[in-house]
Every structure is written in structure tokens, then in C-alpha cells.
Amino acid sequence: MTWLKDIIGTEKAIIAMCHLLPLPGDPYYEKEKGMDYVIEMARKDLHALQDGGVDAVMFSNEFSLPYLTDVKTETVAAMARIIGELMSEIKVPFGVNVLWDAKKSLDLAAATGAKFVREIFTGVYASDFGTWDTNVGETIRHQYRIGAENVKLLFNIVPEAAKYLADRDIESIAKSTVFNNRPDALCVSGLTAGAQTDLQLLARVKDVVPDTVVLANTGVRLENLEQQLSVADGAVTGTAFKYDGKFENQVDINRVKEFMDKVKAFRS
Known part of the structure; x- marks a missing residue:
């Protein structure tokens, strides 16, 4: 039995991404449409995901491209406003991810009551965003300082668009991260x-840390979900739920329903 059952309500949980459009301060923010439009699009995606049957949602500033590793205050403020306006409509457990800033993710979680955050908490990387450093000791102390110690921490140990600077295999990273x-x-x-x-990477991680929840973080689709969930304890899913399976599109409730029907059949 893992914490997924307590917090999200099921093992083999599907955490669905609610990708927010560009926000004030982002290069591609549509000023003429403003925040009301961003909120309305987030609302549509949230309802499509919930009505489609997902287990949990995670709000992220996915379209704040290109990403920062020291996120500006205006981004967190905008995300807090969006979640605040949607709060009465959120019917499933939710988490947050302020890309790519662990402390700001925790700040947003503390302000909104999010149950979990996903971030890069550990390691040093060569990335599209430059040299990417972390300070997990300071981040965890910050978590306790702001009263967010009950927020579950999802450690992304294979960051997208980045490579660990030290020559370490995934088993070593997984084991030392857990220890x-x-x-x-x-x-x-x-x-x-x-x-x-x-799939092999997933299996290698799960083998060395069998008592830790391991999530497939990208690319779980209708065609491979049984294969991925046979190894992983759950999945974080975004693109698969969108019209035509394209990252930049809005959520398609029919794709969500088809996916979740298959997940529920697999779980039973």
C-alpha cells in the first residue's frame, strides 16, 4: 500500500496535467486576451480531465517557454490566481509544478493547498536552460519553514531536455536520491x-528502490499504458489527453475517457 491510495484514492494513479497558457511576464503571453482567457482555457481543460475520469490533476505553467530555473514572482502570482478562481470547481486531489523552480512550487502549494509538487530537487545538469543546479537541503528546509511539510514531493530524476553532469547510472541516482x-x-x-x-529505465529504477513510488512521467499513451503501468506505480499524463495527441492543443474529453476506461480495466 502506497501513499497514492491515501492521497489520490487509488494505486496505479493517473495524474493529469492541466497545462496553463503563457502567463504575464512570459514571452508568448497574449496581453490582448489577458488573464480571463488563460483562466477560461484552464477551466475547460480542468473540466474535461475531471469529467473524463482522471484520478488527480497537476497545474503547471507548461507554456511559460523558454523555462526559467529561478521563476519570477509574477508567474507564481498568476498561477495562484488561476487555481484560486477554479478552487470551487476542483473535484479531485491536485498538485502544482512551477517550472523549473522547486521553492516556488512549494510556495504555490502552501498558498493553494496542493497535495503534491513535482520538481527537479536534486542534481546538477547540462540543459537547454544552461547549467542547472539545485540545492535540495535548502529546498526541504524552505518546505518546513512555510508549513508545507505534508506536501508530497515528486522528484523528477530524469529531467526533460537535460543530462546529469556527473557520469552516474540511473540506479546510483535513484538509490542515493532515496537514501x-x-x-x-x-x-x-x-x-x-x-x-x-x-520501459527498461523504469524497470531499473523500480528494481533498486522497490519501496518508493515510481511514476512514468512522460509519454504514457493508450497504446502503451498497460505496459508502462505494469512496471510504474502510476503515471503523469498530459499530451495523450489532448486533441490529436498534440502538446499545444486543449484537452479532448473523449481521449481522456477512452484512456481512463482502459486504466480502470487494467486496475481491476
Whole structure:
């Protein structure tokens, strides 16, 4: 029995991404449409995901491209407003992810009552965003300082668009991450959003940390979900739920229903 059952209500949980459009301060923010439009699009996606039967949702500033590793205050403020306006309509457990800033993700969780955050908490990477450093000791102390100690931490140990600077295999990373940091879950990803997570990589991680929740973090689709969930304890899914399976599109409730029907059949 894992915490997924307590917090989300089921094992083999599907956490669906609610991708927010560009926000104030982002290069592609549509000023003429403003925040009301961003909120309306988030509302549509949230309802499509919930009505389609997902187990949980995670709000992220997915379209704040290109990403920062030290996120600006205006981004967190905008995300808090969106979640605040949708709060009475959120019917499933939810988490947040302020890309790519662990402390800001925790700030947003504390402000909104999110149950979990997903972030890059550990490691040093060569990435599309430059040299990407972390400070997990400071991040966890910040979590306790702001009263967010009950927020579950989903550690992404294979960040998208980045490579670990040290020459370490995935088993070493998984084992030391669990030993040193006690993550609530490890997330294993493909190269970019929507790219399939390597099944062998998932299996190697799960084998060395059998008592830790391991999530397939990208690329779980209708065609491979049984295969992925036979190894992973759950999945974080975004692109698969969108019209035509395209990252930039809105959520298609029919794709969500078809996917979740298959998940429920697999679970039973």
C-alpha cells in the first residue's frame, strides 16, 4: 500500500496535467486576451480531465517557454490566481509544478493547498536552460519553514531536455536520491513532454528502490499504458489527453475517457 491510495484514492494513479497558457511576464503571453482567457482555457481543460475520469490533476505553467530555473514572482502570482478562481470547481486531489523552480512550487502549494509538487530537487545538469543546479537541503528546509511539510514531493530524476553532469547510472541516482532525501516518488521521463519513458529505465529504477513510488512521467499513451503501468506505480499524463495527441492543443474529453476506461480495466 502506497501513499497514492491515501492521497489520490487509488494505486496505479493517473495524474493529469492541466497545462496553463503563457502567463504575464512570459514571452508568448497574449496581453490582448489577458488573464480571463488563460483562466477560461484552464477551466475547460480542468473540466474535461475531471469529467473524463482522471484520478488527480497537476497545474503547471507548461507554456511559460523558454523555462526559467529561478521563476519570477509574477508567474507564481498568476498561477495562484488561476487555481484560486477554479478552487470551487476542483473535484479531485491536485498538485502544482512551477517550472523549473522547486521553492516556488512549494510556495504555490502552501498558498493553494496542493497535495503534491513535482520538481527537479536534486542534481546538477547540462540543459537547454544552461547549467542547472539545485540545492535540495535548502529546498526541504524552505518546505518546513512555510508549513508545507505534508506536501508530497515528486522528484523528477530524469529531467526533460537535460543530462546529469556527473557520469552516474540511473540506479546510483535513484538509490542515493532515496537514501539522502526520502522522496515521496521518483518520476522517470523521456526527453521532452510527450516522449515515451523508456520501459527498461523504469524497470531499473523500480528494481533498486522497490519501496518508493515510481511514476512514468512522460509519454504514457493508450497504446502503451498497460505496459508502462505494469512496471510504474502510476503515471503523469498530459499530451495523450489532448486533441490529436498534440502538446499545444486543449484537452479532448473523449481521449481522456477512452484512456481512463482502459486504466480502470487494467486496475481491476
